Amino acid sequence: MRADLITLLLSLTVSVLSAQELSVAGPDQNLEVQVSLKDGKPVYRVSYKEKTILENSPLGLVSNVGDFSKNMTYVEHKAGRIDKTYTQDRIKQSSIHYQANELTCTFANPDQQKIEVVFRVSNNDVAFRYVMPRYGETGSCMIEKEMTGFDFPSYTTTFLCPQSDAMIGWKRTKPSYEEEYKADAPMDERSQYGHGYTFPCLFRVGGDGWVLVSETGVDSRYCASHLSDATADGLYTIAFPMPEENNGNGSAAPGLSLPGSTPWRTLTVGETLKPIVETTIPWDVVDPLYETEHDYRFGRGTWSWILWQDGSINYDDQVKYVDFAAAMGYEYVLIDNWWDTNIGRDRMKSLVDYAHRKHVDVFLWYSSSGYWNDIEQGPVNCMDNPIIRKREMKWLRSLGVKGIKVDFFGGDKQETMRLYEAILSDADDNGLMVIFHGCTIPRGWERMYPNYVGSEAVLASENLIFNQHYDDNEAFNACLHPFIRNTIGCMEFGGVLLNKRLNRTNDGGTIRKTTDVFQLATAVLFQNPIQNFALAPNNLTDVPAFEIDFMKQVPTTWDEIRFIDGYPGKYCVLARRHADKWYVAGINAGKEPLKLKITLPMFAGKKVTVYDDDKKRNPRMTETSVKADGTIQLVIQPEGGMICLL
Known part of the structure; x- marks a missing residue:
């Protein structure tokens, strides 16, 4: 395509409204973002079909090498187009064509330190992040505060899950994204614990549409975030983890190597819920972090612990659940906590071999371990130490175990994000898939990590x-x-419970x-x-046969x-x-x-x-x-x- 034609096309989607105001729209021109400076403070606003979705909302951040939130000046902007296709086998859609218009705004603070804000706008999604260059000899920084906000009209209602206190709940394992939602709540209603809300956050903007706010692309180079409570004017801002998370260990503020970039903040916008349900933006703006030599297989699993609880983690009961998986034609059995003491490492090889003879593969449970909770359920102290972890995973590979479920993490600090990534990377080296429980939400991880297969992060x-x-x-x-x-x-x-009474014998x-x-x-x-269903062996005979037939063939x-x-x-x-x-x-x-x-x-x-x-x-x-x-x-x-x- 000729360069002048490309320039013309970009001019249709990125407009210079004034010396201090820029605009970028999605390919179909319905979703629009306007970026400007107000009294030296960068702000943005969002509209859909000319209806206000977000009012002027703050941009910028404060770091220990410079303040990029006030007294800023406009330097320049660049426009671009994103057009990519990719395939992904673990999300809601397998073949994706992502098209977006990109606007990069460069601002400078009074010390002439620059920062870029990169916006990508597709037909129903906005993604944006900050990019920081190296500042002379300064090659690293701490992000002390992110000013990023979402200022909704006053008539907006919310569907939100509160961020819990840290180091509370069973064995001091919270926060673990397992609080209760309130539906259609007003914005002036304070969160249960006073710490705001976990991503993703759903908003209904009167009769004008729906908005889903979240983030993606979080890895070991940043912390995970959440939303604050709203101000009286309906402004939510990005909130970093609480200092008390991880038992107080590790910084609540993320550190960046320069040049570096923050994770993407995302908004999905629609007149109906269709774009919300169908969005692929968490994966559109991220890329795989490493290649794998392994061919991971997904599928269904049985899981004794959910109904039969701790007492079922013994050799004989696990044989029953292996047999149950084989009868269902399922690919996996998940053996939960206490297997190291109740079955033992020596007998585990025999159990895995038995499962293989039944054409069933095995997932094993682990505590994330460490200094951030009081968990006793074993195995403990295997996943937080890299030396022990690598030795453990090598042993799992020798047994032919196909995956691990790692439970009870400590929060959203960068410290914990490094642990998630380390577990995933080491597991892939040994051909192991990873499920996380008692954990944070995934943030583009299905695309970023080839052996990642799911997180709880819900009242499961x-x-x-x-x-x-x-x-x-x-x-x-x-x-x-x-x-x-x-x-x-x-x-x-871990759903699909067909027992009427939720215990082992279906009678209590x-x-x-x-x-x-x-x-x-x-x-x-x-x-x-990978779906570890809550079915039980008795369901083979105590529910209608067509129910079991359906569960035998349902894909994952x-x-x-x-x-x-x-x-x-x-x-x-x-x-x-x-x-x-x-x-x-x-x-x-x-x-x-x-x-x-x-x-x-x-x-x-x-x-x-x-x-x-x-x-x-x-x-x-x-x-x-x-x-x-x-x-x-x-x-x-x-x-x-x-x-x-x-």
């Missing part, structure tokens, strides 16, 4: 076992996750309130490339996602495609039947199998024909579900 299925309150609210919470937590990365929930403990089909639907709604990796209908906390209907097969799943958190007329073009004029609940909330499997225009009438029972597939 174990809480249904521990406390009836979570069973009573299961449907509400499940109708939040596809719109918030699971939009930005894998969610290792907490009581499940949702229907069987609700549970089946979450196998589709919740996305993670997807090629495409489509938002069909829903509202956070009320109901959700999504479609996912695996190869050439579509799965449409829906759940209802309401107390009344939900009647829907939806359009499913992928099923137009075809006969489909429908799993749903009758009026008494009993499961059934029927067949129906979809109209030629793709419309279909559905009824989802209270705390019930439905699934449609060819």
Whole structure:
């Protein structure tokens, strides 16, 4: 393409509104970001189809080598276009074409130290970060405060999860991203602990649209962040970890080697929830950090601990769950905490060999260990020390173990981000996949780390076992996750409980309130490339055969996602495609039947199998024909579900 034509095209998407104001729009011109200086302070604002999404919001940061938040002057700007395609096998979509317009604004402080703010604007996503050069002889800095803010209109409501106090909860393991959401809350309502909110954060801007705020590209070179509480004017700002995290060890402020850049702050914007659910921005702006020589296989797993708890971590019970995995045709069995003492390292080789003879591979649990909590569950002190960790992983490789689940991390400091990355890197050297629990959210990690396969970072299925309150609210919470937590990365929930009573013998403990089909639907709604389901061996004979048949064939990796209908906390209907097969799943958190007329073009004029609940909330499997225009009438029972597939 001729250079003058490229310049013309860029001029259509990046505008110089004045000497102090610049504008960049997405390819379809609907999403626009304007950047300016107000009294020497850099700010930006966001609109969608000319409706205000963010009012003037602060930019900049304060470091120990310079203040880049005030008394700034405009230096220059550059425009560019991003057009890339990539494939990714562990997220909501396998083939991605990312197109965005880029604006790089350079500002200088009174000492003539420069900083760049790089914006990338696609049709529904904004990503931006700061880039700092080397300042003479200064080759490193500490970021003391990030001024980055998100100033929403006063009529905005929120769907947020509070950041907890540090070093509280069971064995002093918090924060672990496992607090409860409030739906449609006003912005002036303070967070539960007074520390703001964990990413991702969902906002409804009146009738003008929806916004998801998060971050991506966090690795060992920065800390993870969250949002502060809002000011009276509706301004949220980036907040760094609390000093008390990691038992007080490590700096709450991140350090940067110069030249260096911060992680990307992201906004996904839409008139409906469709762009929120379908966004791929967490992976669009990051790249793999290392290549792997291993071919990692994803799939389904059984997991005794969730229903049978600690007492099941013994050789004989694990043989039963290996046999159960084999009967289901599942690829994995997860053996949880205490295996080192209750089974023993010597017998573990025998157990892994037995699993292999059944064509089942093994994941083993580990504590993250270290000085940041009081965990006793073993193995401990294997993952925090690089010498011990490498020796342990070499032993795992010799046994043929395929992955590890590492639990109970200490917070969001850069110190902890280094530990996540070290575990992943060492594990890949030994052909091991990694699941994190008691942890932070993933931030582009599926693309950055080839052996990363999921994080908990949610009130997951174990809480249904521990406390009836979570069973009573299961449907509400499940109708939040596809719109918030699971939009930005894998969610290792450990769901699909078919026991009516949540204990080993299906006759005691907490009581499940949702229907069987609700549970089946979450196998589709919740996305993670390795799903350790909460099924139990008794389900082979005590639930209808069609339920087990469905769970035998449901995939865990997807090629495409489509938002069909829903509202956070009320109901959700999504479609996912695996190869050439579509799965449409829906759940209802309401107390009344939900009647829907939806359009499913992928099923137009075809006969489909429908799993749903009758009026008494009993499961059934029927067949129906979809109209030629793709419309279909559905009824989802209270705390019930439905699934449609060819």
